[in-house]
Amino acid sequence: MARPLTKPPGAAQAPPRSTAGYVLGLLFVGNLLNFYDRALPSVVLEPIKDEFGLDDTQVGILASAFVLVAAVAGVPLGRLADRIPRVKVAGRGLFVWSAFTAAGALLPGFWGFFASRVGVGVGESSYAPATGSLLADLYPSERRSRANSLFMLGFPIGTLLAFLTAGGIAVAFGTWRAPFLAAAVPGVVVAFFVLRIREPERGAAEPVPGTAPGRESPARSLRPLLKVRSVYGMLVAFAGYNFAAYAIGTFLTPVLQRWYGLDLVAAGAVGGVVVGVTGLVGLVAGGRVLDRAARTSPGARTRVAAASLAGAAVFSLIGLAAGRGSLWQLVVFLSLGYMLGIVYLAAAVPVVSDVIGPEQRSGALGVMFAVGYLLGGAGGPIFVGALSDALAAGSASAADASAHGLQTAMTITVPLAFAVAAAGMLVAARSVQADRDSMLARGAAV
Template identity: 45%
Template sequence: MDKDKQANNAWRILFLLFLANLFNFFDRTIPAVLTEPIRKEFGLSDTELGLLAGGFTVVYALAGIPLGRLADRASRKSIMGWGLAAWSLLTGASGAAWNYTSFFFVRLAVGVGEASYAPAASAMIGDLFPANKRSRAIGIFMLGLPIGLVLAFFTIGAMAKAFGSWRAPFFVAMVPGLVLAVFMFFIREPARGAAETQQVTEQKIDRPLRKILSIRTMWAIIVAGITLNLASYAANAFLVPLVQRYFQLPLASAGMATGVIVGISGLVGLTLGALIADKLHQINERARLIYGALSMFGAAALVWFALRTGAEEFTAFVALFALGWLLQYNFYNCAYPAIQDIVEPRLRATAMAVFFAVLYVLGGSAGPLITGAWSDHAAKAAMAAAGATQMTDHFRGIGLHEAMVVVPIALLVTGVALLFASRTFSADAAAMRNGRQA
């Protein structure tokens, strides 16, 4: 790939996209940090908490399909700018909710706003950077995920304590998003296909969804994405309450511990992992997906052992879970660039929207719901086994600790799916480069 295939303003635009991605994940993480005060004020079960997270994810996924298709046809910077403004305003509105129902529907609306962003941004990155630099570019973009989580888990609890209300963080989070939205409209967009070796025509594509789903590797990556999201959304939704209930830490401390597990780990996983993935891709183009698969197997084992620790072994729990989560981040370094490599430029935003829709509906929404329902059932069983007649946070902690086994099981399946993707990747990537996709 020639050096001039990279856009001159690629790194400046990527930094802006990274900042917006950071606020995307920061805003959506606020309810996860404040799970316990919200549960107690509205009198909720873990199943209802899981439904709240799952409902957001389903709306996010379904809204992404038409918005992703629009991003393949219209101005991507406008879609991202208006979407960022909308979800920031709605994040502020979340703090004004007066009951569970109002909070639920405002969060659904936030999901619509956030759905506008990822497909358009991912497609733009594919046009800014050539194939041999996409893991690094995607890795930097996806740093918004762990850094957003770190900021959320480290600051939201302290913010709520300082203001004396769980509602205050929603109002505070609204402001920087609105400021950043203004800058989105000044992006100088690259042409579609600008970083490719083959020329991209403007001819209309018939049956775009059928063309995307005719790519064999896409199916395996979709399955991997479903199970990866099942694991990550279950962890993000319930790690703070798990630490509060099972390990008996207060909200602020539980938030910071969770920030180390799911946030700090990502800073290493997405930077070092992306460099390794690009180097492996230059040696053998299948190696990137194989590396991703091996990372998932390692992550599954480490998280499993973390969940085998006792309530008095909190340090070991954090260390093992964080190491596992560090490896988990390699999914983004390996799967996301692979999609850019097998789908032609005119369909990349649509492909990412379809990818997000399926994995969020079947994985992201299911993870919190399955974990929450399992937690309620296991808590009742623990209460019955103890001969108690009243549900307490102690029994809820035991139930949630048992239910979190969903996470390593899902990570294991993710690794298997990435191995299958590696088997067909070379042929599908060559077909894209040569314009031979069906």
């Protein structure tokens, strides 16, 4: 029988490890479906672009539609998860985004597809704040990076599965719409099981018993966030990381098709290696390294994440600058950059949980995701798409203007965004320890 999580005398007891493992596993499956659904338009982007007659700027807007909605909806839904059972927010959101994923295959025309992606954004915006808060109550601080890295494995695995399967499904059924229908069914099933999770007590994994819920008015639940200095650096880091990650996720397949001449299935397979396999390695290894650093101090975990992001900037620049005859350079170095960059995701939620009390965590995570998605997740595809069109218009060769414009836009923006994220985490590292001490002291004083 699994041993329960150890707690200091007098502290609330966290659920036994077996229960925590089941919840983590189920939330991981939901997160896998989250990122599978997100990645689908990117994999079949060229057929969508051709059917609707879009340029790269319009493609960027389409890719950002659900991100913009997720950013706006994430704040109230995060605050809602601070007031009602978080499993209800996460489970219902999973059902909503699965239904809208199917709608993307059924609604006619560009605006119908656009509306479906907006609906997907509303559903998905509920998941990360609610589940991030749940995991923080299942695992103590020194184990949260590993737990969060396992949860975030849904990102590379879901993306990998989308890149490996969506193109083949589209080719087999003769339409890019088929993968969207196939993706909706498991989401509805998993939503049913998420809704049946037993809600853990808020603050159960904190070392101070005074951090229990019900101590502060929900109307004031986000005000303490503005007083936490490390949060500002984390907001910059999350925006920078999302800019790079969403730019890669949206335009990697088109780059492989236009610049390197791969067909849809081959481009999906190569893209799956870059953003799936290496992301898997980065999260598994990163979670362990970050938790080891956290045993020294919360600031050490933050500095390790900053160093990983800096490495991502260097390697992604080398990879994206590869010439047309050097596909191996793109695959090797962009994979290394992506692997180092994704380590940040294993640190982001644990660092917020280190400095924000249990009563405000879902709302604080909602704010962080909102800022990151607005400035990064939505801004990345739109800015890269617009820059691609501008560079293509100035190209001397009309034949490969689109390929040259997109490849150059990615080479400029992605490494710079990773560098900005690294700077944000370095700023946050300077005050994380003091902010955590303040949070625990407030809990002990209540």
